[in-house]
Amino acid sequence: MSGIRTLADALDAQIDSPNGIVFIDGAHDERGLNYRMLSKSAEGRLAVLQQQGMRRGDHLILFVEDNMRFLQFFWGAIYGAIVPVPIAAGATPAQLEKLVRVWRHLDEPRIVAAPKHIERVRDFLEQRGEADAAARLADTAFSDEPPAADQPAERPVLDAQDTAFIQFSSGSTGDPKGVVLSHANVLANIQAISSGSRFGADEIALSWMPLTHDMGLIGFHLTLVYNGFAHHLMTPDLFARRPLLWLEKAAETRATLLCSPNFGYRHTLRAIAAKGRPELDLSRVRLIYNGAEPIAPALVREFLDTLAPTGLAGETMFAVYGLAEASLAATFPAPGRGLRTVSVARGELGVGDTVRYDDSTHALELVCLGTPVAATEVRLADDNGQAVGDGVVGRVWIRGANVTAGYHDNPQANAGALMGDGWLDTGDLGFYHDGELVITGRAKEIIFVNGQNHYPQDIEALLQDLPGAELNKLAAAGVQAPSTTEQALVLFVVFRGHLEDFAEIARTLRGALNQRAGLVATRVLPISRMPKTTSGKLQRALLARQYAEGEFDEIAARLDTLLATEEAEQPVPASTDIAAELKRICDEVVPGRDIGVDDDLFEIGLSSLELAQIHEGIENRWPDRLEMTDLFEYPTINALAAYLQDEVAPA
Template sequence: MQLIDKYNMSATSFPATLTEALQNTAKGNKSITYIKAKNDELTISYAELYDRALHLLYQLQQAGVKQGDELILLAENNEQFVDVFWAAILGGIIVVPLNASSQNTAHKRVLSVFQKLNKPFIWTSADALQQLLKYADEWQQGALKPHLQAQSLLAEQRMPDQNKANPAEIKPQDTAFIQFSSGSTGEPKGVVLTHHNLMSNIRSILIGSKATEDDVSLSWMPLTHDMGIIGFHLSPLVLNTDVYLMSSELFVRRPNLWLDKISEKKATVSASPNFGYQHVLKYFKPEKQSHLDLSALRLIFNGAEQISAALCREFNATLKPFGFKENVIFPVYGLAEASLAAAFTEPAAAVQSIFINRQHLQLGDHIILSSEQQEDSLEMVLLGSAVSDTGLIVANDAGQELAELTLGYVLIRGDNVTQGYYDDAELTAATINAEGWLDTGDIGFIYQDQLVLTGRLKDLIIVNGQNYHAHDLEQLCETLSEMGEQKAAACTIPGDNGEALAMFVTYKGELDDFIPLANAIRAVLAKDAGIEVAEVIPVSAFPKTTSGKVQRFNLSNQFIAGEFVATLEQLHQLSMPQADLQQSEAGSIEQQLMQICKEVMPERQIVPTDDLFEIGISSLSLTQIHERLDQLFPDQIDLTDLFDYPSISALASFLEQQSVDRE
């Protein structure tokens, strides 16, 4: 049954709140299944979910949490997240989902949000709380510790309880949850979303994706991300369809399991940003996948970062023998301020793209159409038109709509769009104008009634589907003793398969002296932010506005225009001799390990004695290296061994000793 039949296209017959949606769905027989491993799954019906949430709500209330209170949700797995999320929603408790990562940037974010909110409670684990308290000590925020401890609700203390709470009286205008992202100063900004915002956008998502009650959703997107929680939990639940959730960590470790489960469950709808396609392709072995049947797939939402048409074509071609259709990849555009969705392409269409001249990408420029063969051409993916009940225009500085093929600011408005930011009237006023148009911070143009994005003026870095703030990354770099008085600027540049991070550094010395500084920058960003740097580029000065603000967008444009090609070639050549200082014996374990690292990080020059963490390995690359090692040396190495033996030579010695011990 199509959504158009179920709800007769009438917003009045659509659930008005999330509480009403779950109560409706609990009357059916559909379910949510948590995929924990290849042969480890847990299925919970929506009726059971409703019951579990009411039991947990009672415990929250007994702990002193009341309707209207705020609850920071630091869940360690999807099952826990969903249970606590719905307990809070049913109780009128405002949910604040945050990443429970153990990285310093995640801890900093939690403490910043904790201080910004109005005496929030925190749902977390005992171990995560101890890590948070330790971080507070290390970063001179020890005064927060008593408040953190007093407001924490530990998952381990949850006990089976026969008592159930009654759902609170919820109104559409009540706040459901707050999505926090980084603001213009690096401090988190809270996007406040009401039940009405969410239900309006969910209805638009279901209509725009031509959803039906026969759909089966399967996703590995994190539930702390709007695509994960709204697109692949709330939307399927509202429609009353079966949904399968696997963790992002499981996907990173076993990317082909995503395809295996799509095939096994006959999933029709899934999602992945660019890096997910790239990650799958790295490990995909057609000769070992004869069992795959992807013919049931109808859509894979592709958003969260700049979309690569070339990568989509490669993914299509690789999976075509397994029933994958060329119109499955579904380019979309969204942002937290829109709840989730702002623009959709036509679900039945293949990915569409155009070529433009990359030398005409300043605000107000008329876009020059080009071709693949022409010099300075840049391929851009079309992102469709505004979803139903949402307005979307490209405008100038004055907020006036621009003609097609004119580069400007992307503005949106509608019932799905937030009315403002948490406790930040100044930011709200600067972002939403008198006519209700919200400035997304993205820039782009309209081509044949479809949106094309070219970049961002807001200082948000999105790499591998994860959000980082330029200011935070720059501050991490500038704490390095090697930086001295030099300054750093972070921005995205085109990578092989989507957006990548470049760090620009003011520098006037010799290039060969720059290499240790570049390595230190890679290391600190990998360690403290969990992000890999594609290029570290020395520049004499930053382009700035008349008020002195760094124009990161212009740095990215200069990179695209090829202005740093000669400098990067010199840096790569200067790094080359270091890679030849030590030669591994042909066929040795060390040489095999070197080959794995070259495959995972082809752009990096690595010698056997390099500490992988000091040269800036990302968590994704680390996991990929471990996967290759596990294939080469089955059951001989744990992921934690890479921390104990962080260089190629040390790891090779460890594996050689393992072999001796087994003899």
């Protein structure tokens, strides 16, 4: 569109559009904002920010759970040339730690958050003995439901090269790595996404991806605003509790555009297996954007096959490659082409390796991710920066109008990524097959879990206060499961005693990881020594390869038997009728796991999605009696039963 040079221009251009956003808070609970209302409320939030003393170029951390409030503040900041910094809001130690690290990295800017979250992060710092920092942070924070300002907003003139917002690496609680994006960067990518998707005149979108993620914010909000399309936003928490509602709303709204990474398809399939496939019409769906983590072809095919009776076409799956450094999109296939894959031999996918195609059952199936989107270049380079030929693995470099100029105040990260002449090393490895990019993995050791990147050193740091997990005695690694690109998280612990004594360490580490970061360790395994390079770096990749090749199979089986025997020998205390109902709910969500009435739900390796499903089951039986956060206070079946019995008198 001509005349649009900034994101503010893009919203202003849609003020007279009949379309807007519907915020889905439940099956029958929705709120709406057309684009005129969004613009007006954004100006109101800008007035609040300016009354708080914020000016052009200031950073504003958005730690806001509610999607409508998030967008009102986001656009208010955009209108005022204030730089919004989205951070996923939550109550886990990992989420609070990330907020604190980003706040410090940005020199303690203002934070907008719900009062409960402000109180939580303040308590978090005080409990660490950082009372002064807690007080300063509380002084910089203000409520996401502020009173109206006394004076109207003053909108400055914006420039295309102004910083629009900063995206901090998802999933990392380590040193902040903020991708700085200008208005020009984001708009270039939006235009490329629009042309590469071959949008029609009246697309309708539905997303449950968080607005703190580039797919959620840029792909399923900003791009839709730019085009004036109607879109519907669910919260990730609602999707976690009710995945079938995603499909029901897609049918109800006649959505043409959907999106989800791997774990969303898996979660939906589990719900279908438990409750049956709903009778829906999904024939209007044109594209399902699949990215944010390595794509699992078998899972995609199962999802499409399961939903084929609803009219969902197999060609709707739109496997894409992107990253925050590219604003969002880097390569797209042809829309309507459907999933295309190639099978290659494992173990021969290092930089400079010539790919060996392999159709055997042991081969690795990888997804073809199309060609560069408009105004973007992709180069595959060897370790010396020289281009490699087709069928040869190289480092994936990108450059273009959509690519960031660098990371915020992070010389080390910039030195490692910026290659000169506009090129940026993504950290990914890949090769070209029939003209399409195929990603083989990460050059470094980032672990992909549930659509987010997790740095192994961050996971290790979260557990270093526990026995057996001291520095350099614990290694976290992402291990590629057979025949998929899905990764399992495995913890390796230096231990030289009897295996019987290791069982308690494994149980403690798995429980602590789940409680502190919401992650599930597939295995916790003892190793006699920690492999290191000559410079002293942990060789996580070596451990992962040994695990994938079966070197730990015997000890894993012995440990499984030991843990199962110990659990069977535990006495089962008497439980109330409420506890029996709660146990039934847990058993339905996690079949095959005999959860004891005094087992801590956060220490037995349940995923955050399974915990959300348990909460949904409780909500269905005792509506409005238990908040999701109450599970942290009453983490066992017996404790929950006592709470429901004594405190809320269940119906």
